[in-house]
Amino acid sequence: MVVASPLAAYLLVAALLFAIGLAGALTRRNAILVLIGIELMLNAANLNFIAFWRYGPHPEALTGMMFAIFSIAVAAAEAAVGLGLVIQIYRHTRTTDLDQMNRMKG
Numbered sequence: 590m591v592v593a594s595p596l597a598a599y600l601l602v603a604a605l606l607f608a609i610g611l612a613g614a615l616t617r618r619n620a621i622l623v624l625i626g627i628e629l630m631l632n633a634a635n636l637n638f639i640a641f642w643r644y645g646p647h648p649e650a651l652t653g654m655m656f657a658i659f660s661i662a663v664a665a666a667e668a669a670v671g672l673g674l675v676i677q678i679y680r681h682t683r684t685t686d687l688d689q690m691n692r693m694k695g
Contacts, residue, residue, distance in 0.1 A: 592645075595644065600635075601613045603636040607630050609629055610629025613625060618686050619687070620675045624668065627667070631660060639654070639657050640659065641653055
């Protein structure tokens with residue numbers, strides 16, 4: 590396979606990373622693995638931010654880098670809140686299987 594430019598190579602890697610994360614988030618039953626899939630998708634978005642910043646018209650502006658740093662901070666907060674929820678749910682249900690977590694159903 591021949592890739593036309595370095596930007597296209599980065600975008601291809603990011604698309605594959607996003608697809609793997611999406612498949613992991615949608616097909617897994619374990620809550621921890623779903624969170625890992627979401628983190629992979631966020632990392633793919635960060636890779637796109639950095640690639641478009643680097644190969645954009647004004648790479649000296651550092652806008653892509655700022656978006657990526659903000660996205661990393663949001664991902665860290667999401668991971669902390671998500672793991673906190675998973676730990677609390679595990680304490681009550683003794684499982685991390687998403688199909689068995691039905692306590693919040695009406």
